[in-house]
Amino acid sequence: MEIQFANMEARSSFSKRRLALQHKPVYANGSVDPKVHFSGCGILLCFIYYIIRNSSSTSNTIAALIFLLSNLLFFGISTFCHSLLDSRKQLSCFFLMDHIGIILHIWGTSVSVLLLEDSGGGKIISVILGITLAGIVCATYLITWPREKKERMLVIGVFGALDLCSVSLYSAVFSSTSRLTASYIFLAVVNGIGGWFYSRGSIQIPNQGSSKPYTVSGHFLMHLCSLIASIFHASTLALSICI
Numbered sequence: 001m002e003i004q005f006a007n008m009e010a011r012s013s014f015s016k017r018r019l020a021l022q023h024k025p026v027y028a029n030g031s032v033d034p035k036v037h038f039s040g041c042g043i044l045l046c047f048i049y050y051i052i053r054n055s056s057s058t059s060n061t062i063a064a065l066i067f068l069l070s071n072l073l074f075f076g077i078s079t080f081c082h083s084l085l086d087s088r089k090q091l092s093c094f095f096l097m098d099h100i101g102i103i104l105h106i107w108g109t110s111v112s113v114l115l116l117e118d119s120g121g122g123k124i125i126s127v128i129l130g131i132t133l134a135g136i137v138c139a140t141y142l143i144t145w146p147r148e149k150k151e152r153m154l155v156i157g158v159f160g161a162l163d164l165c166s167v168s169l170y171s172a173v174f175s176s177t178s179r180l181t182a183s184y185i186f187l188a189v190v191n192g193i194g195g196w197f198y199s200r201g202s203i204q205i206p207n208q209g210s211s212k213p214y215t216v217s218g219h220f221l222m223h224l225c226s227l228i229a230s231i232f233h234a235s236t237l238a239l240s241i242c243i
Contacts, residue, residue, distance in 0.1 A: 036223040037075040037082075040230060044072045047234045054242040063115035064237055070108020071230050077101035078223070095152075100139055102156050105226075107135040109233070110163040113184045116240065117171055127170055131163055157195060164188045183236035187229040194225025 048068045055061040078101055081094035110131050118124045138159045142152060164185070171181040197203065197218040205214040 036220070036227050037078040040075040040227045041072060041079065043231055044068050044075065044234065047238055048072070051238055051242060054238075057241065060116060060241040063112050064241055066108050066115070067112035067237060068234065070104050070112075071234075074101040074105035074108075075227075075230075096142060099142055099152055099156060103135050103139050103142075103159060105230075106156075106160050106163055107131060109184065109187065110167050112237070113167050113180060114170060116180055116237070117178065123174060124170070127166055131166055134159060134162055153195065153199065157192075160188065160191070178240070180236055180240045183233045187233040190225050190229035190232075194222035194229075197221035197225065 048065065051061060051064045051068070055064065077097055081098045081101075111128055114124055114128055114131075138155050141155060167181065167184060171178075198221075200218045202218050203216045203221065205216060
């Protein structure tokens, strides 16, 4: 019995070390993923300062801050989680936090655009409430018990697609498709591409000087896509309400 128990302990220890090694290139302290979103936090703080100083409309400032603060939380949570992943228990907890942050990012972006494009005579409230309720349902579904990676990505993808359709249809029916709505659609498409990179795991790039191709982390590319999309949309938003 003691020998069997020792063998089980050894296998468990080996599994934990293997899990840590599998995630170290992407999640370990000093890796490129936390730095991508940490830099995003700094850039978004600059946008927050600029909009507060230059926006002449309180309602527009509040709408812009919904986007900027939700994305700031998203980048901040992501930076924190990816800097501290080092055990199976923490992995489960931090993955959940990270994915709740993504839902917050999707919600804040959608609500911000709807508020800034509002010309529907009160209909906007029902759309925002619908998006908010859908976000709460998705977050609750993820929190209830651990999910597989594909299932988590499916829930987040469905929520993102729902928000994209809601904002696009609202703008088409009750407003005109402005550069802000176009920027939001661009953000959604780029984030969708990032999600595809993430689902691939890694991307192989041919190397003419060697038979061994370059390998780029799909997870890193997903982070990069989210940063590019959010900063582009933040720039469009700032130009729309401050100039």
